[in-house]
Amino acid sequence: MEVSSSSRCLSCSVRKWRCDGARPVCAACDQQQVPCCYDWSLDKGIFELFPTRMNLNGMLALERGAQQVANGGFARVYRTHRKTGDIVAVKVFFDHKRPPARALELSVREAFTWHCLDHRNIVPLLGIADYAKICPGGFPQLCLVSPWISDGNIMDYLKANPGVYPLPLLMDIVSAVSYLHSFRHGPIIHGDLKGIIAHMAVDQLHA
Numbered sequence: 001m002e003v004s005s006s007s008r009c010l011s012c013s014v015r016k017w018r019c020d021g022a023r024p025v026c027a028a029c030d031q032q033q034v035p036c037c038y039d040w041s042l043d044k045g046i047f048e049l050f051p052t053r054m055n056l057n058g059m060l061a062l063e064r065g066a067q068q069v070a071n072g073g074f075a076r077v078y079r080t081h082r083k084t085g086d087i088v089a090v091k092v093f094f095d096h097k098r099p100p101a102r103a104l105e106l107s108v109r110e111a112f113t114w115h116c117l118d119h120r121n122i123v124p125l126l127g128i129a130d131y132a133k134i135c136p137g138g139f140p141q142l143c144l145v146s147p148w149i150s151d152g153n154i155m156d157y158l159k160a161n162p163g164v165y166p167l168p169l170l171m172d173i174v175s176a177v178s179y180l181h182s183f184r185h186g187p188i189i190h191g192d193l194k195g196i197i198a199h200m201a202v203d204q205l206h207a
């Protein structure tokens with residue numbers, strides 16, 4: 001999929017840098033000494049932003065057996081197995097409100113930001129995949145793959161376990177939010193507190 005309307009290079013876009021659009025190397029990439037790339041294709045440029053091990057095309061399949069567990073405004077989440085046997089959550093972007101190029105830009109940025117995070121209360125991004133390659137009949141779209149968390153979000157967990165003292169769980173969330181807000185490449189604001197709870201408190205749910 002090409003993003004013809006974006007004159008920004010991929011490298012600047014995912015880091016929210018101002019891009020002068022100079023080719024073959026923009027000024028920001030030149031100054032920061034990162035590879036400059038204008039190839040927005042899912043089978044090349046986008047995957048090259050990430051370490052090779054994060055390319056999960058061929059490692060999982062969304063077909064019978066993949067259970068759709070959430071359908072938000074911009075994405076669906078599926079629960080499925082990787083070929084290695086572990087259960088993963090696969091988030092597929094279906095953003096019909098924005099132009100496809102803009103939706104792709106935002107999804108790539110989310111994946112890039114997420115893969116930079118390293119905190120014990122934040123579920124890691126295992127990798128990315130192309131929906132067209134992991135789902136028969138699927139169209140080219142970015143998928144984000146993370147470990148499946150069986151206990152759901154913290155509110156569900158506390159309802160199911162009324163004897164659990166919630167303060168340590170809340171402190172884990174505060175720790176994760178504080179990490180995001182003081183992130184070394186600039187503050188990250190999580191726009192969905194429900195999501196943040198589901199994503200973050202999970203380590204401690206089993207403690």
Ligand SMILES: [Zn+2]
Nearest residue numbers: 009012019026
């Ligand atoms: Zn640039």
Ligand SMILES: [Zn+2]
Nearest residue numbers: 009026029036
């Ligand atoms: Zn650049």
